[in-house]
Amino acid sequence: MTAVDDLLELATWDDPMLAAEKLDLPALQLAAARERFAELRPRIRVLDQRATDMGVPEIGTLADLVPTLFAHTAYKSYPGSFVDKGQWDRMTLWFSTVSATPMDGVDLDGVTDVDDWIARLEAAGHFVFSSSGTSGKASFIDQTQGDIDRIADLLTRIWGWPSPPPRDNSRPLFSLTPSAGPARLVYAFQAQATYTGRPGAIYTLTDEPIRMAELNKIMRLQQSLASGQATPGQVAEFEAGIAGRADDMRGNYRRLALALNSHRREPIVFHGNWPQVWSLLEACRELGLPEGGFHPDSIYLGSGGTKGLNLPEDYQEQVARFFGGARRYRGYGMSETSTHSPVCPDGRFHVPPWLTLFILDETAEHVRHQPSGPVTGRAAYWDPVWDGHWGGTISGDWVTADYGRCSCGRPGPTVADSIQRAKDVIGVDDDKISCAGAVEAYVRGAITTSVEHR
Amino acid sequence: MTVESRSALASVPFVVRGRVSEGVSQTPYAGAAHGDRTDRGARGDSALDLDDLVWPSHVPVPLAGVPSNEIIDLLGQVGDWVRRDPDGVLAQALESLVTVSGASRPLAERSYAGLWRYFDRDLARFQLEQELGGTDVMESWRSVEVPGQPRPSFVRPFPARMVHVLAGNAPGVAAISIVRSALVKGASLLKLASNDLFTAPALVRAVSAVAPGHPLEQSLAAVYWRGGDDAVESVLMRPQFFDKLVVWGGAQAVRGVARYVCPGLELVSFDPKTSISLIGQEAFAPGADLRRVAAAAATDATVHNQDACTASRFQFVEGPLEDVDRFCALLVAELGVERDKAAARSEPVPADLRDEIEALRYLEPYYRVWGATDGTGLVIRSEEPVTFYPTGRVVNVVAVPEAKHVFGFINASTQTVGIYPDRLRADLRDELCQAGVQRVTSLGHAGDTAIGLPHDGFYPLARMVRWGKDEP
Numbered sequence: 001m002t003a004v005d006d007l008l009e010l011a012t013w014d015d016p017m018l019a020a021e022k023l024d025l026p027a028l029q030l031a032a033a034r035e036r037f038a039e040l041r042p043r044i045r046v047l048d049q050r051a052t053d054m055g056v057p058e059i060g061t062l063a064d065l066v067p068t069l070f071a072h073t074a075y076k077s078y079p080g081s082f083v084d085k086g087q088w089d090r091m092t093l094w095f096s097t098v099s100a101t102p103m104d105g106v107d108l109d110g111v112t113d114v115d116d117w118i119a120r121l122e123a124a125g126h127f128v129f130s131s132s133g134t135s136g137k138a139s140f141i142d143q144t145q146g147d148i149d150r151i152a153d154l155l156t157r158i159w160g161w162p163s164p165p166p167r168d169n170s171r172p173l174f175s176l177t178p179s180a181g182p183a184r185l186v187y188a189f190q191a192q193a194t195y196t197g198r199p200g201a202i203y204t205l206t207d208e209p210i211r212m213a214e215l216n217k218i219m220r221l222q223q224s225l226a227s228g229q230a231t232p233g234q235v236a237e238f239e240a241g242i243a244g245r246a247d248d249m250r251g252n253y254r255r256l257a258l259a260l261n262s263h264r265r266e267p268i269v270f271h272g273n274w275p276q277v278w279s280l281l282e283a284c285r286e287l288g289l290p291e292g293g294f295h296p297d298s299i300y301l302g303s304g305g306t307k308g309l310n311l312p313e314d315y316q317e318q319v320a321r322f323f324g325g326a327r328r329y330r331g332y333g334m335s336e337t338s339t340h341s342p343v344c345p346d347g348r349f350h351v352p353p354w355l356t357l358f359i360l361d362e363t364a365e366h367v368r369h370q371p372s373g374p375v376t377g378r379a380a381y382w383d384p385v386w387d388g389h390w391g392g393t394i395s396g397d398w399v400t401a402d403y404g405r406c407s408c409g410r411p412g413p414t415v416a417d418s419i420q421r422a423k424d425v426i427g428v429d430d431d432k433i434s435c436a437g438a439v440e441a442y443v444r445g446a447i448t449t450s451v452e453h454r
Numbered sequence: 455m456t457v458e459s460r461s462a463l464a465s466v467p468f469v470v471r472g473r474v475s476e477g478v479s480q481t482p483y484a485g486a487a488h489g490d491r492t493d494r495g496a497r498g499d500s501a502l503d504l505d506d507l508v509w510p511s512h513v514p515v516p517l518a519g520v521p522s523n524e525i526i527d528l529l530g531q532v533g534d535w536v537r538r539d540p541d542g543v544l545a546q547a548l549e550s551l552v553t554v555s556g557a558s559r560p561l562a563e564r565s566y567a568g569l570w571r572y573f574d575r576d577l578a579r580f581q582l583e584q585e586l587g588g589t590d591v592m593e594s595w596r597s598v599e600v601p602g603q604p605r606p607s608f609v610r611p612f613p614a615r616m617v618h619v620l621a622g623n624a625p626g627v628a629a630i631s632i633v634r635s636a637l638v639k640g641a642s643l644l645k646l647a648s649n650d651l652f653t654a655p656a657l658v659r660a661v662s663a664v665a666p667g668h669p670l671e672q673s674l675a676a677v678y679w680r681g682g683d684d685a686v687e688s689v690l691m692r693p694q695f696f697d698k699l700v701v702w703g704g705a706q707a708v709r710g711v712a713r714y715v716c717p718g719l720e721l722v723s724f725d726p727k728t729s730i731s732l733i734g735q736e737a738f739a740p741g742a743d744l745r746r747v748a749a750a751a752a753t754d755a756t757v758h759n760q761d762a763c764t765a766s767r768f769q770f771v772e773g774p775l776e777d778v779d780r781f782c783a784l785l786v787a788e789l790g791v792e793r794d795k796a797a798a799r800s801e802p803v804p805a806d807l808r809d810e811i812e813a814l815r816y817l818e819p820y821y822r823v824w825g826a827t828d829g830t831g832l833v834i835r836s837e838e839p840v841t842f843y844p845t846g847r848v849v850n851v852v853a854v855p856e857a858k859h860v861f862g863f864i865n866a867s868t869q870t871v872g873i874y875p876d877r878l879r880a881d882l883r884d885e886l887c888q889a890g891v892q893r894v895t896s897l898g899h900a901g902d903t904a905i906g907l908p909h910d911g912f913y914p915l916a917r918m919v920r921w922g923k924d925e926p
Contacts, residue, residue: 045816046812046813046816049812049815070809071805071806071808071809073806073809073810074809074813076810077809077810077812077813077814078813079814079817079820079821079836079840079841080841081838081841090817090820093816093817094813094816094817097813097816098813137841226865226866227863227865228865228866228890363805364805433619433620433621433622433623433647433648433649433681433702433703433704433706433707434621434622434623434649434703434704434761434762434763435621435623435624435627435702435703435704435724435726435727435762435763436623436703436726436727436728436760436761436762436763436765436845
């Protein structure tokens with residue numbers, strides 16, 4: 001058994017969130033951190049450089065991890081032109097600097113687009129997950145097969161905490177996501193399909209895989225528009241395309257609505273991002289399906305943001321009425337961490353014991369810590385799970401945490417339900433006006449918004 | 455009417471028509487005091503008095519009847535006063551700019567030492583002549599023969615009521631705005647930027663000191679509210695109260711103000727801009743002084759510590775990689791040199807950019823990086839421009855096989871192109887300006903902008919008036 005295994009063993013407890021009061025959790029976390037750092041530093045070029053620059057020869061205390069944490073932007077630090085121009089050898093060179101496993105076996109011959117590149121990486125044992133932030137530039141993070149297996153195990157042990165659904169493939173499973181693609185949401189679906197979903201009663205939004213190339217197309221159009229090279233016809237065609245895809249989806253939502261209705265009396269597991277959940281609700285209404293009447297062991301989760309979408313103010317209440325009878329589940333996480341933090345009955349998010357939460361100041365360089373009581377700052381995590389990349393990440397979230405005991409009776413740390421984006425809180429003072437600016441300011445309309453809201 | 459703004463409290467002088475209210479201003483700095491009503495109450499009249507900030511349209515603006523010559527002379531006197539600073543008003547503003555707004559002291563000192571020049575009488579006359587057609591244009595009907603019309607028509611510009619949303623990255627912005635407003639006899643509400651709350655009030659106080667009660671004093675107000683504060687902006691920015699919204703970019707500032715544009719309320723925008731440099735292969739010719747070229751390129755890159763639209767961020771260099779890399783090595787050394795418009799170092803590179811830059815260090819030979827992200831200067835050499843916006847004394851040198859390749863990277867936001875050698879500037883200026891560039895200059899002179907010439911593609915004074923006509 002390695003120190004990391006010892007730590008992850010906690011996930012098998014009836015209530016892993018009680019670990020901190022039964023054993024010396026910091027010591028376990030530190031042992032795992034030392035082990036991971038020693039293992040991964042020689043394998044990850046950027047980590048090695050960072051450790052050298054910051055003077056961190058080894059992890060003596062958990063605080064020594066802080067200078068080694070990567071900003072979440074580190075995984076999209078590649079020059080965008082590599083993707084735009086299909087320079088996959090250069091892209092792979094970049095990916096190798098943030099990855100812990102060598103790119104030797106990756107066959108780049110005849111790669112056509114970014115999805116093809118991801119598929120070639122996967123064929124060589126690099127399971128990429130990708131996400132696009134508000135900048136529209138996608139991040140790419142490397143995972144090994146072992147990583148995939150571990151996060152699937154952890155997710156299904158935590159999801160639904162404190163009474164997660166049984167891992168016996170007995171539950172009708174609804175996941176409002178494509179069934180394939182390099183996204184965390186898809187990996188989460190696949191984990192639940194493996195452990196929780198009942199064969200024959202597993203429903204997703206579509207079997208069309210998520211295609212990163214679509215996103216790149218939008219980015220390229222945005223760039224050519226900014227530089228004045230896109231024609232009005234291309235802009236119109238693109239905007240019409242968005243509307244067309246929305247129409248295609250309507251059939252899928254109706255199919256899902258009918259399936260949901262047919263499993264209403266059984267304990268189901270349901271997960272979707274709010275905009276998709278809302279679309280499903282509308283489809284149910286169009287079909288005249290009734291509200292409520294769900295099985296008491298059913299669990300539903302709405303997640304993600306709703307920025308820029310036309311949802312009514314009380315969309316969460318409306319969704320709750322629709323799922324009447326079922327339990328609403330909530331969690332807080334970021335795509336870079338292996339496990340999310342589930343909510344307790346008192347409404348606080350409990351950080352799983354294998355994750356180390358740091359609250360950092362505005363500079364993201366210093367730790368703010370108090371043994372108990374609220375402490376506010378930027379959330380950062382040390383996550384020992386990953387073997388394919390470095391598990392220390394600084395998030396873009398501004399949170400208030402408490403390392404003391406939660407009012408629900410369990411030990412901390414917990415995070416209050418008041419999470420904001422750090423840049424909204426400390427961010428650039430938008431009133432600090434300077435006459436300098438980039439051409440992005442000159443792009444208007446759906447092309448920018450569709451990137452931001454994806 | 456007074457409103458409680460969302461903005462918090464701190465001590466900054468506001469000046470409204472000659473009245474200075476000290477220590478009751480709303481500023482973005484007192485985050486802790488935000489919403490502290492008891493504090494606000496104790497300080498008394500902390501809210502903005504909006505009624506005081508407008509010039510009703512049924513009453514002529516204060517400067518309407520004042521001859522241009524008198525205004526020009528008064529501006530000259532203001533300039534003298536600013537230079538002498540007998541009461542220490544400018545010195546105090548400078549101190550606040552450095553300590554409160556965090557401006558670089560030597561840079562702010564040099565900027566302040568030159569502020570008086572903007573008020574120069576000859577420069578004022580030059581602006582009226584260049585931009586409106588003469589020093590008497592504002593007060594006389596000009597007779598115009600119209601083809602096919604038996605009798606002449608008459609045209610004359612009239613003053614407008616303006617909100618100026620100022621940028622805070624260079625103190626000259628406040629001086630230029632006040633002079634322009636005066637020359638068109640306008641009435642102007644100067645909305646301060648949070649990164650310079652001090653220069654405009656100090657200059658308006660200079661007007662009061664030189665000519666208390668003068669219509670020019672009655673034509674100016676300098677206050678702060680948080681940009682985008684609806685409680686203030688949606689009330690003020692109406693054609694009933696103002697004719698022109700003059701805004702200096704920031705993209706966000708322009709977008710914010712553009713929301714209020716409607717018939718009768720016009721936007722005059724100094725858009726957010728990016729400047730670049732273009733260096734021809736002559737720089738590498740035998741006998742050429744590559745270090746001098748690099749120094750000129752660094753001068754352009756560091757204008758106002760690279761926090762200005764004229765500051766060069768992308769430098770296209772014509773030549774083979776080895777030569778371009780030689781240039782980069784010289785350039786990074788020159789970036790850390792203190793200059794007239796640059797301190798020896800800037801704020802460090804923002805964290806999100808740092809990762810992206812550090813990643814490039816591993817991508818040789820496609821990319822090469824010189825220098826550090828600590829604000830002392832950094833150069834990235836690539837074959838095409840980086841997709842991020844270089845700031846924090848970061849220059850992206852793009853190696854191009856020939857100078858003409860620069861045309862692929864020019865767009866609506868390109869302001870200044872600093873060019874070496876002059877031969878290349880002469881060759882390319884037609885094409886560059888046709889492609890959207892607003893200004894070409896010799897390398898090393900990006901920061902030396904002259905007043906009275908076009909600004910961001912137009913003549914500002916011509917946009918700051920309303921044109922009247924008499925067609926008999």
